[in-house]
Amino acid sequence: MNEATTYDVAVSFTEESRSSVGEVVEACRQRGLTVLHGPDQTHEWWAHKEGGDLPDARVRFFLPFVSTVDDFTSAMLRAVKSGNEHVLPILVGDFAVPAELLHPHVTYLRLDDQLTEALAARVEAAEAAGVERARVDEVVTAARETAPAPAVPATFSRYAEQDAVMRYLGEQLTAAMPGLSRGGFAGTVHRGDSRIAVRVEHAGDTVYALDIQRGGIGGDETVNFVVGRHDAGSVCSNGWARPVYRTETGTAELELHDFSVLGRNTGEPRTYRREDLFAALWQRINTVVAATVR
Incomplete structure (x- = not known):
């Protein structure tokens, strides 16, 4: 040359x-x-x-x-x-x-x-x-020859995913709660249109409370998590998740900003499949509940 x-x-x-x-x-x-x-x-x-x-x-x-x-x-x-x-x-x-x-x-x-x-x-x-x-x-x-990057489908809807996540978490928590009775706890789940209220009691005393809300500080398409009992209408968050579409896997997932709902307390986003998010929530509930009777 x-x-x-x-x-x-x-x-x-x-x-x-x-x-x-x-x-x-x-x-x-x-x-x-x-x-x-x-x-x-x-x-x-x-x-x-x-x-x-x-x-x-x-x-x-x-x-x-x-x-x-x-x-x-x-x-x-x-x-x-x-x-x-x-x-x-x-x-x-x-x-x-x-x-x-x-x-x-x-x-x-x-x-x-x-x-x-x-x-x-x-x-x-x-x-x-x-x-x-x-x-x-x-x-x-x-x-x-550079291939086009996978695109987010035009039919992807954050609100439809929000509905699906709220429904899935409500169903899974309702099914899992009876298992707490083996440790001497009573668990209840109230499922409303815009809020899932999770309460765990021991001898009538509330030892854990979690509200899963439609919308919150991240926007009305997000799922907001509030730990503990708060006055109606109060604005707070222990974490929030936004539905996102992962083009590399072709699946809808949740980008969670965790301030303490799972105990990480970083606020740094991390993505979860809805199944993995439920598993992480359930593990956190069991960890916190078990610690209250030590």
């Missing part, structure tokens, strides 16, 4: 961006950057050439100028989101990267008067960090 086949950047553009990109290319060359740029190398050209037909060159960055989301630019943006460090999209006009394609830690460059200097800074930073140039055919091919 000789020096003529190495470049700082390679560009891809739409017909609408042709003249603007040409000006950027000239400015970059005057700035001392080497640019792989051909008049026919539009998005469509890069999208339909096979690996062996793409330029035999190595580049630091492949620059797709993005003014709209089509199949090719979507693939490039997915590649950035997946961590491809050689793809560097340039946003044209007022284009904004869709949320589902946005990488939270990538600063996207924009086609404006500062672009040439910004590109030079990126190239210099890559050189200083020892980032090697990559074969442009491999960069583009890998980006085109």
Whole structure:
């Protein structure tokens, strides 16, 4: 591979961006950057050439100028989101990267008067960090083959999941409560439309109280947990859970912020399947109840 086949950047553009990109290319060359740029190398050209037909060159960055989301630019943006460090999209006009394609830690460059200097800074930073140039055919091919991230189904409903969780926890707690009698405790569960009241007594004294409420500090789509007896209408929470959809598993789960309902007292979110959340709640109830008679 000789020096003529190495470049700082390679560009891809739409017909609408042709003249603007040409000006950027000239400015970059005057700035001392080497640019792989051909008049026919539009998005469509890069999208339909096979690996062996793409330029035999190595580049630091492949620059797709993005003014709209089509199949090719979507693939490039997915590649950035997946961590491809050689793809560097340039946003044209007022284009904004869709949320589902946005990488939270990538600063996207924009086609404006500062672009040439910004590109030079990126190239210099890559050189200083020892980032090697990559074969442009491999960069583009890998980006085109980046699979779309699984999407949250349009029919997913936090409120439907909230209903299902309230129903499931009510049923499981009702079924489990008689088991406390073996330890000398009486457990009751009152299941209402918006509240499940769990009470455990020993010789008529309440030793544990838990209210599971529809809605709370996290929003009206959440499930709120209040430990202990409180005045009606008081606002408090020992933890709350929001239904979420896990795209990697294709299942609905609960993101629990635990302030003490399970005894972790961190508030840091942790996801549970509803079965696992019930198991954790039941274990916590048994632990607290057993400690009251020691």
